[in-house]
Amino acid sequence: MIPESAWGQHGAVAVITGATGYLGRALARGFAEAGATVVLTARSEAALSRLADDLVACGAPIHTVAADLTDPAAGERIVEVALTRAGRIDALVLNAGALTDGLVAALDSDALEQVHALNVQGAFRLLRAALRPMILARRGTVIVVSSSAARRPGVGQAAYASSKAALEALVRVAARETAGRGIRVNGVAPGLLDGGMAARIIDEARDRATAAIPMGRLGRAEDVVPTALFLASPMSSYVTGQIWGVDGGWTA
Amino acid sequence: MTEAAILDLVIAQVRETLSVTDREGDSVSSASLLFYDLSFTSMDLLDLLYRLEQQCEITIPEGTLYGLARGDMPEASFAADGVLSGAGRARLMRLLHDTPAELFAERIHAATLPRYCTVGAIARLVEHALALREPSSS
Numbered sequence: 001m002i003p004e005s006a007w008g009q010h011g012a013v014a015v016i017t018g019a020t021g022y023l024g025r026a027l028a029r030g031f032a033e034a035g036a037t038v039v040l041t042a043r044s045e046a047a048l049s050r051l052a053d054d055l056v057a058c059g060a061p062i063h064t065v066a067a068d069l070t071d072p073a074a075g076e077r078i079v080e081v082a083l084t085r086a087g088r089i090d091a092l093v094l095n096a097g098a099l100t101d102g103l104v105a106a107l108d109s110d111a112l113e114q115v116h117a118l119n120v121q122g123a124f125r126l127l128r129a130a131l132r133p134m135i136l137a138r139r140g141t142v143i144v145v146s147s148s149a150a151r152r153p154g155v156g157q158a159a160y161a162s163s164k165a166a167l168e169a170l171v172r173v174a175a176r177e178t179a180g181r182g183i184r185v186n187g188v189a190p191g192l193l194d195g196g197m198a199a200r201i202i203d204e205a206r207d208r209a210t211a212a213i214p215m216g217r218l219g220r221a222e223d224v225v226p227t228a229l230f231l232a233s234p235m236s237s238y239v240t241g242q243i244w245g246v247d248g249g250w251t252a
Numbered sequence: 253m254t255e256a257a258i259l260d261l262v263i264a265q266v267r268e269t270l271s272v273t274d275r276e277g278d279s280v281s282s283a284s285l286l287f288y289d290l291s292f293t294s295m296d297l298l299d300l301l302y303r304l305e306q307q308c309e310i311t312i313p314e315g316t317l318y319g320l321a322r323g324d325m326p327e328a329s330f331a332a333d334g335v336l337s338g339a340g341r342a343r344l345m346r347l348l349h350d351t352p353a354e355l356f357a358e359r360i361h362a363a364t365l366p367r368y369c370t371v372g373a374i375a376r377l378v379e380h381a382l383a384l385r386e387p388s389s390s
Contacts, residue, residue, distance in 0.1 A: 135299055178295070
């Protein structure tokens with residue numbers, strides 16, 4: 001068991017987007033339990049408030065910012081709130097995402113645009129805003145939540161998979177550009193998780209989906225958290241521009 | 253702030269930027285060309301501008317250099333398809349008068365203007381931004 005102190009999160013500030021979703025809640029809890037001050041964002045103020053109540057027992061300071069990342073001003077606002085309330089940003093976890101299914105031949109271009117508006121452009125704008133204080137501080141870590149779909153997309157995943165592939169390219173470019181400034185940018189690519197946005201697929205084909213995973217089980221949000229914490233921690237100080245699959249061997 | 257104080261501040265921040273990659277900053281002067289003499293990268297320039305904006309509480313938006321060079325010249329006369337016209341090139345050379353004339357390419361792409369800047373030119377940009385912030389102090 002890795003001691004809590006090894007994650008290096010005590011006194012650190014982590015901004016986590018999509019914090020009220022299935023994976024987001026686990027990430028928020030993971031960073032808070034590791035001692036980080038967490039700045040949690042999601043669209044619903046009420047859901048954020050409930051999450052903050054759930055995490056109070058962790059003992060770490062919790063701040064919430066209700067924001068829709070498809071709003072072009074949201075990224076700057078989140079960073080401003082984080083700096084005002086928490087004083088700094090050490091880790092940015094870009095977790096918010098949306099999914100729309102549809103065969104390429106029949107995919108509505110508006111649907112593709114909507115998925116990219118949040119998954120790519122929303123993430124990009126917040127990343128851009130957060131890099132400024134990180135460049136000034138000459139430190140920081142960014143963890144982008146991608147998906148195994150970027151590397152091994154399924155039928156009907158054109159919008160989602162292409163958005164995650166774009167995010168992975170963004171990770172690599174941003175990592176190269178900021179490596180000299182003490183900033184590390186990495187991605188974590190979960191496989192099929194037993195909850196959240198994959199719930200519909202799992203409800204319809206749980207046995208088939210499970211059988212296709214070498215480890216023989218679906219992932220849990222908690223499976224992803226240690227990798228995200230590792231990428232935010234000094235333990236990964238020589239790691240940047242990488243995408244870490246957490247998928248039970250699905251993309252092996 | 254006096255001109256000399258602004259220049260000193262810019263030189264100090266250029267040295268700070270260079271220190272990130274252990275580059276020597278002792279020889280930095282007003283005449284030093286950021287990209288030619290000091291081997292600046294575009295990230296170095298961004299780093300420097302962020303630091304100057306923070307220190308001086310100013311903003312130097314992207315395109316400031318372009319706007320200053322163009323002045324009151326109509327956009328179409330200044331540049332076409334992202335390349336400066338002859339008249340536009342002459343305006344840029346006037347603005348960056350401390351950059352050796354032979355360094356200016358025949359075809360100057362609008363996105364490459366910062367590469368012709370000296371440290372002194374950056375100090376003048378800061379001066380300009382300070383004047384916009386505090387008209388009475390200019």
